[in-house]
Amino acid sequence: MPVRVQADPFDLGAETAAFAGAAGGAGAVVTFTGLVRDLPGTPLSVMEIEHYPGMTERAITAMVAEATARWSLTAVLVIHRHGRLTPGEAIMMVATAAAHRAEAFAAAEFLMDYLKSRAPFWKKEVTGQAGAWVAAKDSDESALKRW
Amino acid sequence: MPVRVQADPFDLGAETAAFAGAAGGAGAVVTFTGLVRDLPGTPLSVMEIEHYPGMTERAITAMVAEATARWSLTAVLVIHRHGRLTPGEAIMMVATAAAHRAEAFAAAEFLMDYLKSRAPFWKKEVTGQAGAWVAAKDSDESALKRW
Amino acid sequence: MIDVLYFAWVRERIGLPRERVQTQAATVADLVAELSAREDRYAAAFADTASLRVALDQELADFSAPLAGVREVAFFPPMTGG
Amino acid sequence: MIDVLYFAWVRERIGLPRERVQTQAATVADLVAELSAREDRYAAAFADTASLRVALDQELADFSAPLAGVREVAFFPPMTGG
Numbered sequence: 001m002p003v004r005v006q007a008d009p010f011d012l013g014a015e016t017a018a019f020a021g022a023a024g025g026a027g028a029v030v031t032f033t034g035l036v037r038d039l040p041g042t043p044l045s046v047m048e049i050e051h052y053p054g055m056t057e058r059a060i061t062a063m064v065a066e067a068t069a070r071w072s073l074t075a076v077l078v079i080h081r082h083g084r085l086t087p088g089e090a091i092m093m094v095a096t097a098a099a100h101r102a103e104a105f106a107a108a109e110f111l112m113d114y115l116k117s118r119a120p121f122w123k124k125e126v127t128g129q130a131g132a133w134v135a136a137k138d139s140d141e142s143a144l145k146r147w
Numbered sequence: 148m149p150v151r152v153q154a155d156p157f158d159l160g161a162e163t164a165a166f167a168g169a170a171g172g173a174g175a176v177v178t179f180t181g182l183v184r185d186l187p188g189t190p191l192s193v194m195e196i197e198h199y200p201g202m203t204e205r206a207i208t209a210m211v212a213e214a215t216a217r218w219s220l221t222a223v224l225v226i227h228r229h230g231r232l233t234p235g236e237a238i239m240m241v242a243t244a245a246a247h248r249a250e251a252f253a254a255a256e257f258l259m260d261y262l263k264s265r266a267p268f269w270k271k272e273v274t275g276q277a278g279a280w281v282a283a284k285d286s287d288e289s290a291l292k293r294w
Numbered sequence: 295m296i297d298v299l300y301f302a303w304v305r306e307r308i309g310l311p312r313e314r315v316q317t318q319a320a321t322v323a324d325l326v327a328e329l330s331a332r333e334d335r336y337a338a339a340f341a342d343t344a345s346l347r348v349a350l351d352q353e354l355a356d357f358s359a360p361l362a363g364v365r366e367v368a369f370f371p372p373m374t375g376g
Numbered sequence: 377m378i379d380v381l382y383f384a385w386v387r388e389r390i391g392l393p394r395e396r397v398q399t400q401a402a403t404v405a406d407l408v409a410e411l412s413a414r415e416d417r418y419a420a421a422f423a424d425t426a427s428l429r430v431a432l433d434q435e436l437a438d439f440s441a442p443l444a445g446v447r448e449v450a451f452f453p454p455m456t457g458g
Contacts, residue, residue: 017160055352121375122302136372202434268457269384283454
């Protein structure tokens with residue numbers, strides 16, 4: 001199943017290796033991984049990710065269908081976590097496989113731009129007792145205009 | 148060392164996991180992997196990759212320095228194999244880490260465009276006794292113009 | 295009867311994740327007006343609809359969209375996935 | 377004396393990967409002319425310099441580049457890495 005929304009951690013290395021191993025006729029594999037930042041010297045904060053069960057899977061599946069229609073992809077994978085994540089953990093990954101690199105890159109960027117602004121996830125950074133919802137960026141909304 | 152030119156296979160999963168694990172303050176990791184195509188129904192052919200020892204490392208190191216100067220990257224990795232590769236094997240990988248996804252994607256695409264046309268590697272596809280040098284593509288040369 | 299869902303700071307401001315609402319509202323905007331008239335916490339959550347998004351039956355929609363036949367309405371801030 | 381290296385089909389056509397060449401050639405183009413005059417296999421390899429690339433001391437260069445001070449010249453087809 002190319003779309004997985006889950007609370008559990010995933011193994012980035014194993015997922016990447018399995019994806020490339022099953023990519024078959026592809027010459028080009030692109031992955032994107034989003035990480036909870038782990039900045040030395042800053043107070044340790046966790047990230048809480050809320051989502052809209054049902055709509056999340058539906059929205060991402062529609063994005064994957066759109067990407068598959070636009071580019072000749074031999075495989076696509078989207079994994080996105082929700083719940084409580086600690087610094088350094090992978091939040092999500094996208095992988096695309098295609099015969100040519102331009103298509104694999106374009107599809108991965110397209111999926112990322114849509115995931116950022118059109119998949120129903122909301123991030124909250126919690127430091128100590130205080131939590132702050134991450135604000136959506138205008139640059140993320142405007143990134144959609146290129147597609 | 149962010150540039151490795153080697154005959155030995157590399158472990159894509161382990162390299163990706165290690166890279167993301169060491170990316171520190173990065174929120175975004177992009178990888179590109181080039182694979183020897185493994186098309187069902189076509190005769191099995193191996194790929195022989197010749198390179199120019201010394202110049203290869205020098206050229207890739209210069210590309211990495213240029214990428215690091217252009218974008219705010221927290222880490223870069225380039226692994227490129229030479230010698231005899233079989234279908235499905237990884238030829239090379241590029242990984243970039245940055246605070247923001249646009250920079251990680253741009254740097255990875257930049258490095259790929261330059262590796263394709265400016266790093267001294269030459270691919271030969273060998274099917275049975277016959278070998279054919281892979282021709283450079285005009286589209287790869289023109290891809291450089293965007294940077 | 296319609297299911298109304300709230301996420302992220304909308305959920306926190308209103309103080310619950312979902313409720314069933316008896317309404318004759320014709321559009322999303324009408325429903326927002328009805329809810330805002332109930333209590334301050336609703337009025338606070340819906341004060342600036344430009345900073346809110348709405349989904350009807352799990353598809354993004356506009357505040358002018360009709361509610362006829364809709365079973366589930368969700369209100370939330372701009373999404374921050376990826 | 378200068379080291380001259382050949383790669384890929386240039387190497388195959390000329391039949392060796394490298395050689396030391398005694399030359400007074402002022403430019404890469406002059407060196408190509410000297411080598412082409414030696415034997416058919418060199419003439420064949422250098423027949424179309426538009427399809428060749430040259431590196432001087434491991435840096436890409438033009439065929440019009442001077443050879444003064446250069447220790448290593450390499451001829452090869454357009455690169456196909458990645």
